[in-house]
Amino acid sequence: MKYKGIIFDCDGTLVDTLGDISASMNKALKGKGYPALPEEAYTDKVGWGIKRLAFLCLPEDVRSDELSAQVAADAVAFYAQSPLIYTKPYPGILSLVSELKSRKLKLAVLTNKPDPIARLVIGGLFPPSSFDAIYGDITGKPRKPDPACTWEILVELGLTTRDVIMAGDSEVDIETAKASECFAVGVTWGYRPRKVLESSGALRIIDKPEELLALL
Numbered sequence: 375m376k377y378k379g380i381i382f383d384c385d386g387t388l389v390d391t392l393g394d395i396s397a398s399m400n401k402a403l404k405g406k407g408y409p410a411l412p413e414e415a416y417t418d419k420v421g422w423g424i425k426r427l428a429f430l431c432l433p434e435d436v437r438s439d440e441l442s443a444q445v446a447a448d449a450v451a452f453y454a455q456s457p458l459i460y461t462k463p464y465p466g467i468l469s470l471v472s473e474l475k476s477r478k479l480k481l482a483v484l485t486n487k488p489d490p491i492a493r494l495v496i497g498g499l500f501p502p503s504s505f506d507a508i509y510g511d512i513t514g515k516p517r518k519p520d521p522a523c524t525w526e527i528l529v530e531l532g533l534t535t536r537d538v539i540m541a542g543d544s545e546v547d548i549e550t551a552k553a554s555e556c557f558a559v560g561v562t563w564g565y566r567p568r569k570v571l572e573s574s575g576a577l578r579i580i581d582k583p584e585e586l587l588a589l590l
Contacts, residue, residue, distance in 0.1 A: 383542030386564025393460025
């Protein structure tokens with residue numbers, strides 16, 4: 375096989391988490407006296423991390439780093455209590471992961487979701503040992519699109535950049551793949567439209583999970 379490993383984004387790539395993310399953030403917003411947003415308003419805001427999401431969800435005239443941090447902390451607390459109410463794997467993802475494991479590929483998850491919640495979500499929806507590494511956002515450590523987080527995974531799994539596909543649904547994922555010199559694959563079943571993946575520089579764009587197998 376040409377590739378020995380695949381690094382997946384989480385939200386919008388492996389699993390549809392928008393219902394739980396929006397519910398948690400809306401609860402945090404309302405707790406501070408700000409209006410909730412419809413779920414569809416979150417599709418172009420997720421991917422950069424919870425603090426950035428909080429900033430974008432606040433009314434423009436009150437946005438600040440301090441307030442965003444407060445709302446983000448509340449949202450994380452709510453989210454950690456119930457991360458799997460609405461969340462589910464996308465159709466075809468479980469069978470894809472199973473097939474990739476049967477082919478002995480190394481699989482990892484790299485997400486800007488808080489690390490404990492990322493592990494709860496992946497652990498709650500996928501069979502044990504589906505992924506060889508799970509990297510979420512940890513305070514003080516680099517996160518996407520910083521390539522350092524990718525290189526840390528490569529070192530742990532004993533892979534090089536030319537061995538690896540990075541698959542994700544947003545410009546954040548494509549920028550991360552390009553910065554780390556991995557093969558950038560955009561997926562269209564997530565939260566960003568195809569044109570965003572194209573303009574970000576995805577080397578391939580796929581519409582169904584099983585199409586990833588043809589790239590191996």
